[in-house]
Amino acid sequence: MQGENKYMMRAIELARLAAAAGEIPVGAVLVDAASGDIVAEAHNLTERDHDATAHAEVLVLRAAGAALQAARLPDCDLYVTLEPCPMCAAAISFARIRRLYFGAYDPKSGGVENAAPFYAQPTCHHRPDVYGGLHEQDCAQLMKDFFKDKR
Amino acid sequence: MQGENKYMMRAIELARLAAAAGEIPVGAVLVDAASGDIVAEAHNLTERDHDATAHAEVLVLRAAGAALQAARLPDCDLYVTLEPCPMCAAAISFARIRRLYFGAYDPKSGGVENAAPFYAQPTCHHRPDVYGGLHEQDCAQLMKDFFKDKR
Numbered sequence: 001m002q003g004e005n006k007y008m009m010r011a012i013e014l015a016r017l018a019a020a021a022g023e024i025p026v027g028a029v030l031v032d033a034a035s036g037d038i039v040a041e042a043h044n045l046t047e048r049d050h051d052a053t054a055h056a057e058v059l060v061l062r063a064a065g066a067a068l069q070a071a072r073l074p075d076c077d078l079y080v081t082l083e084p085c086p087m088c089a090a091a092i093s094f095a096r097i098r099r100l101y102f103g104a105y106d107p108k109s110g111g112v113e114n115a116a117p118f119y120a121q122p123t124c125h126h127r128p129d130v131y132g133g134l135h136e137q138d139c140a141q142l143m144k145d146f147f148k149d150k151r
Numbered sequence: 152m153q154g155e156n157k158y159m160m161r162a163i164e165l166a167r168l169a170a171a172a173g174e175i176p177v178g179a180v181l182v183d184a185a186s187g188d189i190v191a192e193a194h195n196l197t198e199r200d201h202d203a204t205a206h207a208e209v210l211v212l213r214a215a216g217a218a219l220q221a222a223r224l225p226d227c228d229l230y231v232t233l234e235p236c237p238m239c240a241a242a243i244s245f246a247r248i249r250r251l252y253f254g255a256y257d258p259k260s261g262g263v264e265n266a267a268p269f270y271a272q273p274t275c276h277h278r279p280d281v282y283g284g285l286h287e288q289d290c291a292q293l294m295k296d297f298f299k300d301k302r
Contacts, residue, residue, distance in 0.1 A: 008286045015293050025293040050216040052223065052245035053209050065201040072203065079285070081293060087241035090262070094203040094238065104291035111241070134230070135159045140255035142166045142176040142232060 007031055007079040008103060010041065014056070015081045018043035028056035028080040030064045030073070033098055039076060040064040056080060057088035061095045072096040086111030158182055158230040159254060161192065165207070166232045169194035179207035179231040181215045181224070184249055190227060191215040207231060208239035212246045223247040237262030 007029045014027025023044040030040045042059035046052060057080055065071050077099040084092060084102065089111035092100055105113060158180045165178025174195040181191045193210035197203060208231055216222050228250040235243060235253065240262035243251055256264060 005285055012286065012289055012293065019293065019296070025296075046222050050220050050222045051213050052216060052247075053204065053213055053242045054222075058204050062202050062204055065203060069201050071197050071201045071205075081286075085241060086262070087238045087245065090236060090238035090241070091204045094197075096203075101285045103286045103289065104294060105287070111237075134156055134252045135163065135232075135254050138163055138254065142163065142170065143255060146170045146176045 005079070005101070007038070007077075008081070008101065010038070011079045011081050011103070014041055014043040018045075018056075021048070023047050026056045026080065026082045028060045028078060030060040030097075031077045031079065033075050033077050039067060039073075053087065055085065055088050057084050058091050061091055061097075065095070074098055077101065082106050083110035083112050085109050156230070156252070158189070158228075159232070159252065161189070162230045162232050162254070165192055165194040169196075169207075172199070174198050177207045177231065177233045179211045179229060181211040181248075182228045182230065184226050184228050190218060190224075204238065206236065206239050208235050209242050212242055212248075216246070225249055228252065233257050234261035234263050236260050 011027035011029045014029070015025040018027060019025035023046065027043045028041065029038055031037065032039050040060040040063035042056045042063065044056050045054040045059060057078065060078065061073070064073055064076065072095060074096040076097055078092060078097050079101045081103040083104065083106040084100070100112070102112070162178040162180045165180070166176040169178060170176035174197065178194045179192065180189055182188065183190050191211040191214035193207045193214065195207050196205040196210060208229065211229065212224070215224055215227065223246060225247040227248055229243060229248050230252045232254040234255065234257040235251070236257070251263070253263070
């Protein structure tokens with residue numbers, strides 16, 4: 001049996017605070033891998049903030065980015081009580097997090113061990129009507145011009 | 152050929168502002184479907200905000216949630232210049248957006264027509280080391296207790 005992990009214990013504490021506040025009980029702690037210091041911690045706040053994106057993982061990435069003045073956090077490890085959803089899995093990748101530790105698996109809505117073309121999955125609980133290709137040429141040109149200028 | 156869509160034209164304008172500011176040129180506009188009013192608009196701000204989650208779509212959902220005091224926005228339609236990434240695709244679903252209109256397809260990183268178990272995809276450009284099942288029982292119990300109490 002693995003020993004107690006202090007970061008996950010803290011994440012669990014945060015998740016309990018979330019539950020007490022009527023939020024989905026997920027807690028997350030972001031740790032500087034070199035020093036072992038906690039850079040940011042959070043629990044879900046979707047209800048309080050009226051913000052569908054206010055998952056614990058997104059909140060710690062946002063707070064840590066502001067604290068360290070860097071959108072990319074390659075020297076940080078993330079501890080979270082639940083398998084991240086596809087939104088958070090992607091955000092964790094964008095932030096270049098080194099290690100992801102999670103507690104419970106989420107077969108219903110997880111985006112790490114589960115999920116696929118997002119709106120087509122059983123883990124997706126709402127699919128908007130989708131209309132791709134509106135003003136496609138103009139929109140594509142923007143991207144081409146931008147990255148052309150960058151090279 | 153389809154006529155000019157004023158919301159997408161505005162999104163394109165926002166994307167141009169993003170490019171001028173050195174941000175990835177993606178613009179998004181969230182519209183109240185009944186009134187046709189623009190509820191929120193944004194362009195990417197990942198550079199300025201040092202926030203890997205500050206994509207245009209996440210920013211409009213966040214702003215609209217705060218403005219309307221609701222995390223779910225089922226009466227709103229979203230116009231965005233680029234096919235949303237998996238993070239944004241999931242956020243759009245969580246917010247229960249009615250219709251998603253997008254401009255350019257993004258075969259490299261899109262999460263609407265593309266993508267699958269996120270970290271396993273060619274569209275994923277960074278996969279953190281993943282350690283699932285840390286304090287799994289405690290973490291799973293939190294979720295069970297929370298939803299048990301809700302029923």
